[in-house]
Amino acid sequence: MTSFATLAYALLLPALVILHNVIKHFWCKSVEGKSKSFPLPPGPAPWPVIGCAPEMLRNKPAARWILRWMEEMDTEISCFRIGNTNVIPVTDPKIAREFLKKQDATFMSRPISMAAWAFSGGYMTTVMSPYGEQWKKMRRVLTSEIICPARHKWLHDKRAEEADNLLKHVFNQCKSPGQVNLRHVTRHYCGNVIRRLVFNKRYFGKGRQDGGPTIDEEQHVDALFNALNYLYAFCVSDYFPFLVGLDLDGHEKVVKDCTMTFRRLHDPIINERIKQWRDNLSSESNGKEPQDLLDVLITLKDSKGKPLLTPHEIKAQATEMLMAAVDNPSNAVEWAMAEVINRPELLNKAKEEIDRVVGKERLVQESDIPQLNYIKACGREAFRLHPIAPFNVPHVALSDAVVAGYHIPKGSHILVSRMGLGRNPEVWDEPTKFKPERHIMGDAVEVVLTEPDLRFISFSSGRRGCIAAQLGTTMTVMLLARLIQGFNWSTPPNIYSINLNESRDDLSLAEPLVLQAEPRLPNYLYPT
Known part of the structure; x- marks a missing residue:
């Protein structure tokens, strides 16, 4: 941390917070004294007015500090x-389950966040927007027009093409020297799939014959992952909004850089497409049909026949859909491998x-997924043991509530721990061991990646839950199955085991997973 930032934390933050919040602090105290027969959940003693902000800033990453404190205090809510x-x-x-199922309607909002505001265009989207009319509008759009079984089937061929391109890209890396960076492969497969679904293109420019990314796709995927890493990342200005602009912890610069990358790569495509569809010379009356999800968003009409979306x-x-699709499948498959x-x-x-379900004379297809129980069990176990983030996307209490015998004040941020659920020793036998067989209940029971009982989180549930679990399942299983079917994998020379x-x-893994790959199918099955 720079000396300037250190001085700002030491001098400016407490003074500004006290000046800004003292009246609100005493008002909150008076409210808490009324009819609060239930206590707050246990937690560290907060400083006056600024609360636990100093500890949060000293103990980074804050998520690990929070979970470590809870473990030391032996509490499952804090x-x-x-x-x-x-x-x-x-x-x-x-x-x-009490928060996200039984009292879901009370906890269905999202926090105000510098990063969420930037990436959602000022809360114009579905996942990141607080509860309100705009969220309701965009939720209806996604559930009825974008993420529905008919649309999933409509987009099958685009996903299949990217599954083939995955095989092509890895096959080309087998030739020399045969070492494959699986973090790179898995992340770019996910980036390719969602770009194809949204923009009907893998490449922003000319592209490469070997199926790999160019610098634009590299920058795009890097920006998507950086954006996700800084979204709801305990930014100091999210709790003290008057500090926005000072960028005391460096989050604002990262968010700005990601946003600029999205605008540079997305806006030309979207602007041109809007012009094509909304120009009189290129309208639905000329028989043109939507080709991708961007076309669907552009062509939606309201009750008066005018464009539904600005x-x-x-x-x-479009940016939110691209962000939502890349991290969960790629992280799970890298860890599973x-x-x-x-x-x-x-x-x-x-x-x-x-080999039993598909054989070696054809490639795994989406139609095989229901029969690939062990592959799906590996995916479930990766989601359980190695979640993409310590916490689920935050929920915000719309009113006071009581949960597990504790008072939950209105405005509280609810963080369901992916790590805490998936590694809970009261729920899971040998919770830190990778055991796919724990998810197989018998040959007659199909394994699915969703987990409605919240024993772990693969795709979040509830009114603010993931509405694209079918797409996430398909991407995860196809990615893992194609890698395992298509290649024999081993550690590189002189490396005897992978550091987990x-x-x-x-x-994520401390170091990207790099493995040796050799083709295991007849050459004619590898796309060229």
Whole structure:
């Protein structure tokens, strides 16, 4: 941290907070004294007015500090006051169900956040917008027109083409030297799929014959992952909004850079497409049909026959869809591959299932997914043990509530811990061990990646839950199945096992997974 930032934290923050919040602080105290027969969840003693902000800033990443404190105090629900905000983390599935299922209507809003505001175009989208009319409008658009079974089927061929391109890209890397960076492969597969679905193109420019990304796609995927890493990342100005602009923790610069990358790459495509559709010379009356999700967003009409969405709404929603699709499948598959490489018996079981269900004379297809229970069990176990983020996207209490015998004040931020649920020893036997078989209940029961009982989180549930679980499942299973079917994988020379340590800053592998790959199918099956 720079000396300037250190001085700002030491001198400016407490003074500004006290000046800005003292009246609100005493008002809150008076409210808390009225009819509060239930206590707040346990938590560290907050400083006057600024709460636990100093500890949050000293103990980065804040998510690990929060979970470590809860573990030391042996509590599955807690309360961390940061400024005037009660942050309520939860690690118990029963309590999580109370928040996200039984009392879901009370906790269906989102926090005000510098990054969320920037990436959602000022809360014009679905996932990041607080509860209100705009959220209702965009939610209806997505559930009825974008993420529905008919649309999923309509987009099948685009997903199939990217599954083929995945095989082509890895096959070309097998020639020399044969080492494949699977983090790079998995992330760009997900980026390719969602760009194809939204923009009907893999490349922003000319592209490459070997199926790999160019610099534009590299920058695009990097921006998507940076944006996701900084979204709801305990930014100091999210709890003290009057500090927006000072960028005391460096988050604003990252968010600005990501936003500029999105605008540079997305806006020319969207502007041109809007012009084509809304110009009289190129309208539906000429028989043109939508080709991708961007076309669908542009051609939606209201009850008067006018465009339902503004260009600004279209751009914001397109960015949110691109962000939402890349991280969960790619992280799960990278971790699953790392785990099974260290335990060859698991990798052999996955190969045997694919060979039994599909064989070696054709490639895995989406129609095979219902029968690939062991592959899906590996995916479920990766979601359970190695979630993409410590917490789910925050929920905000719309009114006072009581959960698990604790008072949850209006405006509280509810953080359901993906790590806490998936690694809870009261729920899971040997919670830190990768055991795909724990998810297989018998040959007659199909394994699915969703988890309605919130024993772990693959795709979030409830009114603010993930509405694209079908797409997420398809991307995850096809990515993992194609990698395992298409290639024999091993550790690089002189490396005998993969280091399964987590990154300090997030929950990804500390080092990108690099493996040796050799084709295991007849050459004619590899796309060229």
